[in-house]
Amino acid sequence: MNKKWIGRAVLYTIAIALLVGAFFSLPYYITKPGMAKELEPIIEVEGGYKEEGSFMLTTVVMGQANIYTYLLAKISEYQEIYPLSAIRAEEESDEEYKVRQLHSMSTSKLAAIEVAYKKANKPISFEYNGVYVLSVMDGMPAMGQLEPGDRIFQVDELNFKSSEEFITYVGDKQAGDTITLYFERNEKEENVTLPLKAFEADQTKVGVGIGLVDDKEIIVDPEVTVETSDIGGPSAGLMFSLEIYNQLVKEDLTKGYNIAGTGTIDVNGTVGRIGGIEQKVIAADKADAEIFFAPNEDGAANSNYLAAVQTAKDIDTKMKIVPINTFEDAITYLEALKQKEE
Structure with a gap:
């Protein structure tokens, strides 16, 4: 009987250890290759032109490590x-990080639309709705009162149109x-209603202790819809701009690729530079991409482009890696690309 109970105790102990290992988070993030996602289904320009080939964004899968994912990453x-500090800012909560990533995507999306419509000589205007709270500082008046994701649209009697107006208004007051x-x-x-307090890092400046980003809508004709609810971060900006532009112009820049x-x-x-370029090259290769655009960073010695070329060599892919500094570089390359043979 004692041996039976001892055996059960050992099994329970192992089960608890496994459970703790799975749910106990370590101060690290793990990234691995994600997927290459075709953009035409998630971007729609009203009355836009169709394409024979496809533009694809690439992703990495990222999550906070536990014991098992950490050990697996070590041998993969x-x-x-x-380390946590390389992903999240100092004292930034997980919720604040998620909000920052979503707003980075939103900002990237707006820039991509603006670049594409300007290139296509289409009208653009903006409508400002206020500012979003990105973060809340410990020890400042906003702590416990405001949350990441709150949209501030008025301060006192001022309906402001940008974060600069908000900061100027508050900065003219005193602690x-x-x-x-x-x-x-x-x-x-x-x-x-909150009191203003001097910032610890700069006693000459006062505030309530929030990080802000503009909340604005871009108004274009024809209308464009970009569904990005499940995507965070700014790294899809280039590919967004190319897909939008390709739907705005008659010539199909994919040429079937x-x-x-x-x-x-x-x-x-x-x-600009992004993280996880090696993993994104792998994701693109698995999706049978034939061409891969990588940030060239004006030929920097440690550029994304050079890392992408090395990864392509390591995995022995036939996918062509193309260095890109600007949106215009990508357009020039695509315009000179020969039509893919059937």
């Missing part, structure tokens, strides 16, 4: 381990003054 060739913020949370309007890629984009069309 294309899984990367990052101890109060302001009333009107905001929307979960589709309900609320307000809160499956074209994947990655890279941030700003309103000037500059393509």
Whole structure:
């Protein structure tokens, strides 16, 4: 009987250890190859032109490590381990990180639309709705009162049109003054009155302790819809801009090829560095992409492009890696591309 109970105790102990190992988070993030996702189904320009080939964004899968995923990443060739500080800002909560990633995607999407419509000589205007709260600082008045994702649309009697207007208005006041913020949370309007406090890092500046980003809508003709509810971060900017532009113009720039890629984009069309380039090359290769656009970073020694070329060599893919500095670089390459033979 004692041996039986001892055996059960050992099994229970092992089961508990396995459970703890699965749910106990380590201070690391693990990334691994994700997928290449065709953009035409998630981007729709009203009355837009169709394409023979496809533009694809590429993703990585990322999550906080537990004991098992950490050990697996250690022995996996294309899984990367990052300390928490390399992913999240100091004192940034998981919720704040998620909100920041979603708003990075939103900003990237707006820039991609602006770049594509300007190139196609289509009209653009903006409608400002206020600012979003990205983060809340510990020890400041907003802590416990505002949350990441709140949309502030009015401060006192001021209906401001940008984060700069908000910051200027608050910055003209003094520590101890109060302001009333009107905001929307979960589709309900609320307000809160808060005192202003000097920032610990700079006693000459006052605020309530929130990080902000503009909430604005871009108005274009024809209308465009970009469904990105399940995608975070800014790295799809370049590929968004190419898909949108391709639907705006009659010439099909895909020329029948499956074209994947990655890279941030700003309103000037500059393509920027992203993380996980090696894993995205693998994702594109698995999706049978024939061409891959990689940020060239003006020929930097450690550019995404060079890392992508090395990965393509390592996995022995026939996919062509193309260096891209700007949106115009990508357009020039595509316009010179020969039509794919059937």
